[in-house]
Amino acid sequence: MAHTRTDPDAGEPALTHIQALPSWLLNRASARGRRLVADALAQDGMRMPHHAVLSAVADLGPVAQAELGRTTGFDPKDMVGILNDLQAQELITRAPDPSDRRKNAITLTDEGRKRLNRLTKLGDEANEALLSALSPAERELFLALLARVVDQG
Template sequence: MTSALAHIQTLPSWLVGRVAARGRALVAEALAAEGLKLAHHAVLAATDEYGPVAQAELGRRLGIDPKDLVGLLNHLEGAGLLLRTPDPADRRKNAVTLTPAGEAALTRCAALAETANAAFLSPLTPAEREQLTALLTRIHETAAGSRPRS
C-alpha cells in the first residue's frame, strides 16, 4: 500500500508545482546576473510589447498590484532601463517606455532565460521538450479559459 505522502508526491499537480519552482529558481538565478528579478523581466517584456503603455494598463496586463508595480518601475527607471513620462492621451497618467539600455537588458535577459531553460530541460530530448511544452501550453490555455490548441 502506498503512503499518503507518496501518493501526494505522484500527483501531476504536485509534480508540476515542484518542477515549476525549480525552473523559476534557475531563471531567477540567471536574471540576478543583470541585477533583475523575474518580475522586472516581465515588466521589461510587457513594456516592449505594449509600450508606450499607461502604467495602470501595464499593471493590469501583468496582474501586478499597483503598489508592487511602482517599486518595480522605480527600480527599472533608476537603472535607466525605462522611462515614465506623462501620457500624451491623458496627462494625469504615466506612459512607460523602454530606453535603449532597457531594450539591451531585455535582450540579455531573454538569452539568460533561454540558457536557464535549456539547462532545466536538459534531461529531455528535443522532441520531449517540444511535447512537454505543447502539453503544458494546452493545460495552461484550458485553465485560463481559452480554447485549447489542436
C-alpha cells in the same frame, strides 16, 4: 462510498501518494524553474518580474502602467515597485501622458533595450537547462501538454 474503500494502510504510503500528485510535481518543477531563472537573471542584477515588465514595455511602446499590469498579470501595487526599480536604473522612463493626465507613459530607453536583450538570453539559457533532460521532440510535447493544462481555465 467511503465504507467500501480499501483501507489506506493496505495501499501505497500516503506520502508517496501525495508526492506523485500532479500538483506536487508541478510545484517542484516550477520551483526549480524559478530558481534557475532567478539565478540566471541575478547575474545581471535583475529579477523575473522586472524582465517580464521590461519585455512588455518593449512590445507596447509608450504604455500606461495599468495596461502593463493587465498584460503581464502583475498587481498594480507591485507594478509600481517594479517600475521604480527599472526607472532607478534608467531602463525605462515614466512621463505623464498629455492626452490622459491620469496615465504614465512608460517607454524603454536604449539602455533598457540592451539590458532586455541580455536578460532574454540569460532566461533562455536557464530554460534550456530546465528541460535539459528532455529531447527536442519531448520538450515540444511537454510544452504542448503544459499549455493545455494552463489554458484550461
